[in-house]
Amino acid sequence: MAQNINLNIDLDKTTPIVCDECGGETFEQVTFLRKVSKFIAGTEQDALIPIPSFACTNCHHVNDEFQPKNLEK
Numbered sequence: 001m002a003q004n005i006n007l008n009i010d011l012d013k014t015t016p017i018v019c020d021e022c023g024g025e026t027f028e029q030v031t032f033l034r035k036v037s038k039f040i041a042g043t044e045q046d047a048l049i050p051i052p053s054f055a056c057t058n059c060h061h062v063n064d065e066f067q068p069k070n071l072e073k
Contacts, residue, residue, distance in 0.1 A: 019056035020063045027054040032068055 016025050032051040041047040053066045 021061040022059045024056045024058035026057045030055045
């Protein structure tokens with residue numbers, strides 16, 4: 001769930017983020033899932049780790065700046 005931040009900022013003084021592939025300016029929240037072995041997680045079953053990110057609503061590309069660190073493409 002996205003948090004709303006109540007800031008009084010003039011949008012003319014901001015820089016838009018655009019999709020590196022198609023130039024689109026709208027994004028949707030997506031989730032990367034990583035599996036962790038039960039031996040590493042210390043649980044009875046393998047565990048899933050959700051990693052939130054953003055993908056372009058036009059072409060579904062995830063910009064490098066939104067890629068989780070140390071995650072190969």
